[in-house]
Amino acid sequence: MLQVPFIRENKALVIERLSKRNINAIAMIDDVIALDEKRRSIQTELDNTLAESNSISKEIGGLFKSGKVEEANVLKAKTGALKEASKTLTEQLNQAADSLQELLFQIPNIPHESVPNGNTEDDNEEVFRCGDIPKLHKDALPHWELAKKYDIIDFDLGNKITGAGFPVYKGKGAKLQRALITYFLDKNTEAGYTEYQLPLLVNEASGIGTGQLPDKEGQMYHVTEDNLYLIPTAEVPGTNIFRNTVLNEADLPIGITGYTPCFRREAGSYGAHVRGLNRLHQFDKVEIIRVEHPTKSYSALDGMVNHVKGILEALKLPYRILRLCGGDTSFASALTYDFEVFSTAQDRWLEVSSVSNFETFQANRLKLRFKNADGKNELAHTLNGSALALPRILAGILENYQTEDGIEIPEVLREYTGFHKI
RNA sequence: GGAGAAAUGGCAGAGUGGUCGAAUGCGGCAGUCUUGAAAACUGUUGAGGGUCACACCUCCGGGGGUUCGAAUCCCUCUUUCUCCGCCA
Structure with missing residues (x-):
């Protein structure tokens, strides 16, 4: 606000x-x-x-x-x-x-001056690209076919238990998923973020604090009996840690990380582009959140971008970074960088992370302040980013690492999975 | 789920209808003293609105009510604690 x-x-x-x-x-x-x-x-x-x-x-x-x-x-x-x-x-x-x-x-947040004008994703500005797009063998498959071939993700079973968009991971698929989560959390804590385990249901005040409510109820699952919402991202419980808080200037910056499942209704989504892991109602994500001094939030944003770069490069996935245009920047954000991994078999880019500076927009709603050098309470800046969202990373790994006789596991994950190949 | 108790400033803790935004202690900050520090002493120390600045207004868990007047009385919600029940 x-x-x-x-x-x-x-x-x-x-x-x-x-x-x-x-x-x-x-x-x-x-x-x-x-x-x-x-x-x-x-x-x-x-x-x-x-x-x-x-x-x-x-x-x-x-x-x-x-x-x-x-x-x-x-x-x-x-x-x-x-x-x-x-x-x-x-x-x-x-x-x-x-x-x-x-x-x-x-009224949404006012975009940072560097944000390009524009309405759709076509107006987003590519600011960085890294990694070679692998040449796949002629029988290469999209990840949903690979998932079936190697019996690691069962979409039909999820469909039976719950409905579309709730896949079941099994065997090496489940293990790889867990390995990724642990790997991300380790990378984040190594970078100084404190690990949190957060509630998956939040109250109305929390939804308002980070900007999901009011008006955007449609994206969240609502438990009407108790008036609680299933979190669409760990940003909501994670940032609301600091609701109604006055910090000391010396407490800043604060960095926290957490793994949570995320739930999104994604009402109205359909078609080929939401196939497989591309878009789900329930997915796993490891989030990083920062509370910063207003004069330092943009260098912190750069730091977060570099951190995410490091993880993608360690995984050896080809990716690019976009500076989102005004029309594509989320309601509460002033500046957002999206990370996209190239999905070789689908021949398209998949968003795997979104890193944003909200400046005082959330802090004003949250009443998140710090006592500044003059002894006055001043709104802090909040930032967050995915480090990283699981399903599309998984899709990227499955597709880009596929060979004729199986799927290789990225080097850095092998100590976590305990196997080298699916 | 049942029964009872409680919720006050950074913390602890007084205050049961009239200068109470709130005693006192601790903590924080500033000063005196000291070569420096500690101790001691003195002062100061919540938030929001409003104003050029004052004045002034609001806030004692949230919401509502009684009253000329509410931290104090009533209703309601939430949370915490104790006991019982249930249970990973």
């Missing part, structure tokens, strides 16, 4: 930056400023009314103490109108504050 004082003082900038998302925000921003002014003027009026009745109440208290009951009763009679006025004003204030809040919830 953007900060109202910032909007007030940087109106032109906000409008211009939001246009990177193809949003014409002029009317919205004007409304924010008008509603905020309205809210403040009602607040002032209410404050004055309350101040008056407070002082009368004190006077009454004093009169009762000194036994002047008659005089007290005279004053009591005067409070009726004030009470009525403050009641009305409170209602008006709440109404104005609610409208303002509702409007602010609809």
Whole structure:
């Protein structure tokens, strides 16, 4: 959520930056400023009314103490109108504050100046590419065929137990999955991230804190009985660790990592591009999350990008990095880099990581602050990224490492899997 | 799931209707003293809104109510603790 004082003082900038998302925000921003002014003027009026009745109440208290009951009763009679006025004003204030809040919830983060204009993934900017795309033998298969051939992932079984998008991993497939998770967590903790095991269900306040709620309920599974949501990413419980928190400046930066299953409804997705592991309702992911000083968040973002690069290079997977355009950058993010691994058998790039700086957008919702050098509470910056998402990495490994007589296991994973080949 | 108790500032812990935003202790910060440190002493020390700055307003787990006036009384929700039941 953007900060109202910032909007007030940087109106032109906000409008211009939001246009990177193809949003014409002029009317919205004007409304924010008008509603905020309205809210403040009602607040002032209410404050004055309350101040008056407070002082009368004190006077009454004093009169009762000194036994002047008659005089007290005279004053009591005067409070009726004030009470009525403050009641009305409170209602008006709440109404104005609610409208303002509702409007602010609809405004996405303003993109970083480096974010390219654009609406679709075609406008994303490739900023880096690494690794050779392997030449596969003539009978090379896409991963869903390989999964069947080597009996390591059973999509039909998942279909039977739950439904589409809930695959069952088995044998060496399950072991490889577990190896990847452990490998990622080890790499992340080596890089200084503290490992956490987090809840997979979150409450409404947490969903609001990171920006999934309100309005984007559609992407999450909702347990209505208890009003809890299945997490779409560890970002939600992981970042909400710091909701309503005032940190010391010396506590920064904070880096945490966690493995969680992720659940996404992905309503409306269908077709060939969601085949196999390409898009699932339940998948595994290892996430890294950072809380940073505002002056250091962009160098931290670069650090996270380099960290993810390192993992992909260790796995020897061909990948590229995209700077997402305004239209493709998620609601809460100011700048996002996507990592894509080349799926050789499908002849397409698959997103395996998304690394973002949210600046103060989440912190403002979360009330995540630190005490700065002046002793003032200041909003921190939050960042997160996948390091890494499992299914498409698995797809990439299966496809890129396939040979005529089996699938090789990347060198760095062998100590985790205990086998060299599937 | 049943019965009972509790929720106050960074922490501990007073406060049961009227200058209580809240005693006191610890912790933090600043100062005095000291070559320096410790100890001791003095001062200071929550958050949000509002203002050029004051004033002023709100917040004692959340929400609602009673009252001229609520940390204090009532209702409700949540959480924690104790006992019982159940259980990886």
